Amino acid sequence: MSYFFQIVVSGIVVGSIYALAALGLVLVYKSSRVANFAHGQIIAAGAFITFFLTVRLGVPIFFSFLASMFITFFLAMSVERIFLRRLIGEPIISVIMVTIGLASIFDGLIYLTPFGSENFSFPAFLPTESIVVGGVSISWTQLVGVIITFVLIGCFSWFFKKSTVGISMRAVSDDQFGAMSVGISVPRVFALAWATAGLSAAAAGCIIGNITGLNFETLHAFGIVVFPVVILGGLDSILGAVVAGIIMGLIQQFASGYLDGNFGLNGTGDVMPYIILLIILLFKPHGLFGIHEIERV
Amino acid sequence: MKSKATLFFNAFLVIMFVFAFTLPASAGKTYKLGMSLAITGPTSDAGNPYAKGAEDWFKFVNETDYLGDGDKIDCPIRDDQYKNDTTKRFFEEFLDDGILIFLSYATGGNLALKRDFEEVQIPVIPASYHEGLIVDANYTFMPVATYSENAVGLAEYVVEKHKGTDTPQVAFFIHPSAFGRGPLEDTRKAIAEGLKIDIVEVVEHGTDLDNTAMLQRLQSKGVQYVICHTVQTPVATMLTDAQRLGVSAASFGEKGKLTFLGAHYTGGSDLIALAGTATEGYIWADSYNLTSEKNEKAKKQLELAERYGRDDKAANSHNYAAGILAAQIATEAIKETKKAGLKINRENIYKTMQALNFNSFAAAGPVTYSPTERIGVDVMNIYVAKDGVFKKIQAFESQYIQKVRAGR
Numbered sequence: 205m206s207y208f209f210q211i212v213v214s215g216i217v218v219g220s221i222y223a224l225a226a227l228g229l230v231l232v233y234k235s236s237r238v239a240n241f242a243h244g245q246i247i248a249a250g251a252f253i254t255f256f257l258t259v260r261l262g263v264p265i266f267f268s269f270l271a272s273m274f275i276t277f278f279l280a281m282s283v284e285r286i287f288l289r290r291l292i293g294e295p296i297i298s299v300i301m302v303t304i305g306l307a308s309i310f311d312g313l314i315y316l317t318p319f320g321s322e323n324f325s326f327p328a329f330l331p332t333e334s335i336v337v338g339g340v341s342i343s344w345t346q347l348v349g350v351i352i353t354f355v356l357i358g359c360f361s362w363f364f365k366k367s368t369v370g371i372s373m374r375a376v377s378d379d380q381f382g383a384m385s386v387g388i389s390v391p392r393v394f395a396l397a398w399a400t401a402g403l404s405a406a407a408a409g410c411i412i413g414n415i416t417g418l419n420f421e422t423l424h425a426f427g428i429v430v431f432p433v434v435i436l437g438g439l440d441s442i443l444g445a446v447v448a449g450i451i452m453g454l455i456q457q458f459a460s461g462y463l464d465g466n467f468g469l470n471g472t473g474d475v476m477p478y479i480i481l482l483i484i485l486l487f488k489p490h491g492l493f494g495i496h497e498i499e500r501v
Numbered sequence: 502m503k504s505k506a507t508l509f510f511n512a513f514l515v516i517m518f519v520f521a522f523t524l525p526a527s528a529g530k531t532y533k534l535g536m537s538l539a540i541t542g543p544t545s546d547a548g549n550p551y552a553k554g555a556e557d558w559f560k561f562v563n564e565t566d567y568l569g570d571g572d573k574i575d576c577p578i579r580d581d582q583y584k585n586d587t588t589k590r591f592f593e594e595f596l597d598d599g600i601l602i603f604l605s606y607a608t609g610g611n612l613a614l615k616r617d618f619e620e621v622q623i624p625v626i627p628a629s630y631h632e633g634l635i636v637d638a639n640y641t642f643m644p645v646a647t648y649s650e651n652a653v654g655l656a657e658y659v660v661e662k663h664k665g666t667d668t669p670q671v672a673f674f675i676h677p678s679a680f681g682r683g684p685l686e687d688t689r690k691a692i693a694e695g696l697k698i699d700i701v702e703v704v705e706h707g708t709d710l711d712n713t714a715m716l717q718r719l720q721s722k723g724v725q726y727v728i729c730h731t732v733q734t735p736v737a738t739m740l741t742d743a744q745r746l747g748v749s750a751a752s753f754g755e756k757g758k759l760t761f762l763g764a765h766y767t768g769g770s771d772l773i774a775l776a777g778t779a780t781e782g783y784i785w786a787d788s789y790n791l792t793s794e795k796n797e798k799a800k801k802q803l804e805l806a807e808r809y810g811r812d813d814k815a816a817n818s819h820n821y822a823a824g825i826l827a828a829q830i831a832t833e834a835i836k837e838t839k840k841a842g843l844k845i846n847r848e849n850i851y852k853t854m855q856a857l858n859f860n861s862f863a864a865a866g867p868v869t870y871s872p873t874e875r876i877g878v879d880v881m882n883i884y885v886a887k888d889g890v891f892k893k894i895q896a897f898e899s900q901y902i903q904k905v906r907a908g909r
Contacts, residue, residue: 207717210746214713221710311541321545322814323733323771332778334745343745346711415710415741417775419734421543425708461714465702465722471677473714474707 206339211461212454217346219453221415224353225408226430226437226445227360228401234377234440235397237296241303242283243405244427245310248420250276250406251413252319255326265329273406280402284395292391307427314420324418326410349411356407357446360400364442373397377440432481438494447492452477529571532835532845535579535595538606538628542582544732546771547820548606551628552578554824554863555604557809562832568839574832576604585610589617596621601850602831608634608680611641624834624851626827630765631683635875636909642854642870644826645788645878646899651764652684652730653691654881654899655786656698659726659762664754669698672724674739676731677705684730684764690908691901698726706735712742719759720748729763736767736783737775744779751782760784769819773889780886786897788865788878789822793890801862822863830868830877833859865896 225247232240250272257268287306291299314320330344364370375383376393384390409423416422433452437444460473490496536555539548556578563573577595581587588610592603603618605611608629618625618640625641627634632649634641646654656671663669673688675681685703692698701724704715716739719727729736743749743759750758761783768785792799802825806816815821834854835845843849855872866880880898884891 207721210717211714214711218710315541315545318814320541321549323546323774325737325775325777328777332744334747341746343741346745412710415738416734417737419546419775422708422734429708457711457714461718464704464715465718470703471705471707473709 207461209338209340211457213340213342215454215457216450217342217350217453218456219450220350220353220446221408221411221449222430222433222452223446223449224356224404224411225426226433226449227357227442228405228408229427229430229434230437230440230442230445231360231397231401231404233434234442235373236288236299236394237377238288238299238303239431239439240401241300241427242307242310243401244424245307245314246276246280246402246405247409247412247426248314248319248423249279249310249409250402251409251418251423252314252317252420253406254410255319255324255413255418259324259327265326269407269410272410273403276402276406277399278402280405281395281399283402284398288398289391289394292394307424311424319418320420326414326418345414349414352407352411356404357442360404361442363400369393369396432477436481436484436491438491440495441491441493444491444493451480455480529568529573530845531573531575532568533595533598533600534574534576534602534604534831535591535598535600536576536604537579537581537588537591537595537610538604539583540578540580542580542584544583544607546733547766548583548628550815550818550820551606551824551827552580553809553811553815554821554826555828556824557805557811558825558828558832560809561805562828567832568836572835572839574835576828576831581606581610583607583610585613589614592617596623601845601847602626602834604827604831605629608678612679615641622851623847624854626830628823628827629680631680632687633679633683638875640851641875642830643876644823644830644868645765645864646786646876646881647684647902648680648730648764649684649687649905650876650879650899650902651786651881652688652728653696653902653905654897655728655762655764655784655883656688656691656696657899657901658784658786658883658897659728659754659760660697662753663725665756669726669754670701670723671698671726671728672701672719672722673703674727674729674731674736675703675705676735677707681705681730687902687905688728690905694901694904694908696901706731706739709735709738712739713746715739716743716746716748716759720757724759725750725754725756726760726762729761729767731763732766733768733772733775736761736763737772737779740772740776740779740783749779749782753782753784762786765819768884768886768891770814770817770891771820773886773891778889781888783886784894785884785886785891786881787819787884788881789819789826789863790865790882791819791822791884791891791893792817794893798862826861826863826868826877829859829861829863830854830857833857833868 253272254268257263258265334341372388373393433448437448455477456473459476463469463472539545559576579591603625606628608631611627611634630647632647659669750760773780790798838849838853857870864878865882866878868877883894883897
């Protein structure tokens with residue numbers, strides 16, 4: 205039975221980290237209707253900034269973690285200000301192409317540093333022994349990762365539901381012209397959406413980097429790996445990202461635990477989430493929590 | 502009249518001055534080579550130190566007049582970012598420049614250009630040790646033992662060291678590509694030839710954040726050994742999970758636990774950088790001499806790195822050693838061709854390479870080629886990760902790989 209519960213725990217751990225990584229994509233899409241293809245690069249940048257501050261400058265890791273979120277907050281805000289603001293009102297495809305271009309630029313910049321082609325790992329700052337309860341184990345890294353994920357997701361949910369800025373962001377997401385007519389600054393909301401996405405990406409990067417080690421290719425791949433999570437949850441739903449992340453994590457672990465290596469199957473842990481995604485989208489084309497917009501003419 | 506004479510005299514002085522500086526430079530010949538590899542992009546964690554190793558060796562050759570007579574090697578190193586089409590373009594440009602030897606990189610790029618190498622008849626030294634590169638190929642000179650030799654050798658090592666009379670239960674953890682699958686197929690052929698292991702399961706990994714389910718499944722099937730053939734990152738994640746779950750064997754072959762082993766690109770200082778203490782006990786097969794051995798060979802490698810201002814990370818990387826060895830093979834081929842009094846061209850270099858035999862400080866054993874043998878260093882060292890470094894356990898040479906090759 206512990207085999208089953210271990211898989212459940214691992215699925216939740218993996219899924220919650222997917223959710224955090226997906227959050228940045230949701231935030232940008234929610235406000236600007238743009239899929240950000242440079243998200244993985246920001247995840248990687250956040251992880252490397254934390255590493256640099258901790259290892260090279262000797263800053264305690266907790267402060268490095270906060271500082272990296274702060275830096276990526278302004279980095280993403282600057283990206284929006286310099287490259288994307290002038291594209292407000294332009295066709296979405298143009299904006300998406302710009303994010304693809306940005307991904308290439310970030311790649312190039314990171315390749316200029318040792319982080320582009322070397323492997324690193326964070327210094328151990330948590331106990332290395334696992335926590336074992338009833339035969340089910342979880343590492344401190346995973347536990348802290350899950351706690352940070354849920355705290356951040358809670359904060360973002362509160363921010364969008366209760367704060368004035370968050371409500372104005374939702375208003376822009378619903379109807380840009382309507383929001384403008386009541387005095388909301390759409391460019392400011394866009395900048396803030398990118399900035400918060402940068403912040404969450406840095407948090408995700410640090411957590412993933414703690415689990416997999418710091419390798420640029422692995423880290424920035426997560427910007428793409430979490431796309432199915434965002435689509436399943438509904439592109440503009442934070443709750444959707446959380447639920448879909450955990451569903452994906454559980455499917456992956458259960459497929460890997462019960463299907464792989466049996467019945468002549470292999471690699472189902474990677475494929476099965478996509479199969480389930482396709483099935484769900486057949487019935488709910490806007491994802492589990494996505495808004496189904498009806499345009500009346 | 503006087504001014505005309507002065508003018509001629511001045512012109513003469515200028516010409517003499519120019520000659521004085523150009524003559525020594527033109528006294529030696531320059532031999533062109535070309536190298537294409539991933540300095541950035543996927544696998545650049547291996548390609549970057551590899552390029553540094555080759556660059557440093559060629560600089561050393563030129564600065565110390567290693568070839569004699571002031572002869573020099575000109576080897577531009579181009580970054581193909583692990584893209585086969587870019588590699589092909591660079592190769593064609595190098596051909597236009599009249600290179601003598603092509604120093605190539607990835608499995609995919611080499612497989613894509615395999616026919617071209619035969620057609621152009623150019624000696625090639627790859628950074629990929631995929632067995633398929635030397636099958637039905639005459640011009641590819643593998644620097645060290647192939648991935649298949651690593652995998653089959655590790656399986657033989659398991660049989661040799663396994664305690665008990667039962668057949669060792671083995672799982673393969675491989676990259677989902679030809680690079681990963683090739684050695685697995687050769688291990689299966691070795692089993693057909695009589696190698697006594699059972700391959701219980703083959704895992705082709707993805708971008709995994711957690712391998713708990715996979716590790717538990719392997720244990721439930723009675724797997725005792727996991728042979729890895731991929732790159733370091735997925736192995737690092739797996740080892741970290743194994744450590745967390747407490748399923749890593751404390752000693753080789755410990756009952757009820759998993760002993761992890763891996764081929765060339767799975768190990769090294771990069772794996773330790775990624776997985777830290779979870780690497781302890783990892784068994785790794787590689788044909789390079791490691792600086793952690795602290796022997797005379799290692800000293801020479803560190804001296805070279807220091808001479809060209811490389812940091813510790815590059816200096817101690819086995820990929821840095823691999824780059825040096827590839828450059829040394831090319832250098833020795835030119836040197837020996839010259840020594841034999843032959844004209845330096847592709848044809849004669851190729852002839853020389855077929856009988857090349859020398860010792861390198863970067864490798865675990867001597868480099869020996871013959872008209873029928875296209876692998877330079879046959880021997881591999883079995884290393885174990887201990888106290889944060891890989892230490893040599895023993896030298897090992899696969900016996901079954903010869904049977905596998907004979908059966909092709």
